[in-house]
């Protein structure tokens with residue numbers, strides 16, 4: 044298939060582009076580069092030895108999006124879309140809700156309008172475990188009622204609703220809603236990985252910057268949760284496993300009409316200390332940390348029930364927390380400033 048990947052230069056996008064190429068698909072990337080670098084695709088081309096075409100386009104520019112689809116029409120067209128493009132910082136979304144709703148929701152509506160007009164009706168959407176909100180017991184299962192509790196999460200929830208309505212109105216659509224748990228790690232080569240702008244919000248990128256000397260110490264947000272070691276539990280998933288999940292999902296829905304929801308997680312809850320200690324093993328020495336107050340909005344513990352993805356897609360995670368930290372560390376150590384050129 045020829046697959047268009049929106050947000051294909053970003054963290055999960057670039058790893059998925061690599062997996063799609065290795066599975067024999069052709070890939071076209073569309074990205075506005077607001078939070079990512081084209082260098083990731085340079086490296087994906089190096090790693091795979093395969094071409095990837097790139098279009099510097101914003102989903103808010105609907106005619107430009109249509110132009111990308113049009114550019115391939117004479118050569119068989121685009122067969123499917125994997126849609127990652129979107130803003131993703133929870134804290135920022137609380138302060139800039141209109142920017143988040145406009146960018147994520149309107150951008151997706153533009154994409155869907157173009158897809159419909161061009162007759163491309165296979166879509167894999169990058170959703171999040173955050174849609175389960177704070178109302179559900181863990182482990183999360185796909186049939187639970189969703190209800191996110193911050194603007195970022197609500198953009199994901201609203202897009203899920205829009206896609207469900209679109210699929211209900213026209214049975215020609217093939218739609219996968221993938222709810223990711225906590226993606227970490229990097230390609231085992233250490234050539235592509237996560238490159239957060241500014242101070243990382245997420246745990247593993249922060250630990251990695253402590254390990255490389257860019258931050259003084261990790262602040263552990265909450266040591267008094269009702270969990271085995273007092274720190275919060277999450278379901279960490281290696282970005283390569285997650286990317287393989289996208290390849291499995293696009294292959295599956297291409298052959299099956301309807302709207303499907305799958306959790307992509309391991310089913311295992313790991314604590315902040317479990318992650319810190321796994322990272323210390325990868326680095327080979329202890330890392331400085333301090334236990335601080337809980338972070339507002341954090342839940343004590345959640346993880347996936349990943350059994351639907353196994354049953355329907357034949358997909359499950361293969362990599363351990365130690366492998367996630369080893370691979371993340373190799374990327375961070377070899378690229379201390381991410382994709383920025385060395386000073």
Ligand code: UD1
Pocket residue numbers: 133134171172173196224225226244245246247249261262263264265275276277315338340341
């Ligand atoms: C966060 C987002 C979630 C998003 C996901 C993407 C919030 C509240 N949630 O999930 O919507 O889909 O990232 O990966 O931002 N921690 C520390 N110190 C740190 C950073 C984190 O102790 O410096 C702890 C957190 O309190 C949490 C765990 O590490 O218990 C994981 O945090 P994080 O990596 O930010 O992921 P989530 O909060 O689960």
